[in-house]
Amino acid sequence: DCVIRVVYKTGTPRSNSGVYIRIADKPADPWFAVHHGFEVQIADGGRSARGTGSIYTFADAKAQPGKPLEWNTLEVTLKGNRVTTAINGIPVADFDSGVLKPDAKDVIGEGDPARGPRPEKGYMGLQNHDQDSKVSFKEVSVRSLSGK
Numbered sequence: 001d002c003v004i005r006v007v008y009k010t011g012t013p014r015s016n017s018g019v020y021i022r023i024a025d026k027p028a029d030p031w032f033a034v035h036h037g038f039e040v041q042i043a044d045g046g047r048s049a050r051g052t053g054s055i056y057t058f059a060d061a062k063a064q065p066g067k068p069l070e071w072n073t074l075e076v077t078l079k080g081n082r083v084t085t086a087i088n089g090i091p092v093a094d095f096d097s098g099v100l101k102p103d104a105k106d107v108i109g110e111g112d113p114a115r116g117p118r119p120e121k122g123y124m125g126l127q128n129h130d131q132d133s134k135v136s137f138k139e140v141s142v143r144s145l146s147g148k
Helices: 032-036
Strands: 002-010 017-023 038-042 072-079 082-087 090-096 123-126 135-144
Touching (some): 017 032, 017 072
Antiparallel strands (some): 002 072, 002 135, 017 038, 072 082, 082 090
16 A cells, blocks of 8 residues: 655657556566556546546546646555545546456457456556657655555
């Protein structure tokens, strides 16, 4: 249980990146994090299921408080099965991963994550989407919610 704080800035209106969380094991290939973790999206032009602060294809962004091309603060709170996000202090997404079924393998579209459950702990990472997606990260920090 923790809060991950990421200060980021997109470089173009079409920039695409993300913060991967709860990756089951150390990734052996670029797609491992997609199917064995969750991605908190950073994409200013994305629709609600794929917009900044959404848990990519699992929980829509209910608000879009980010400032494109400026520094923003994304906070991801992990507490048990619950994943919540906020941008610049404004709540954006809320997801209970406990609803995922162990046998779920289907995906919504090409490149979308498998629908099965993820562990409550694991690795995290920053997404390097493609060479035209310019996103800068100024700060990445993790604060435990247990006080340890």
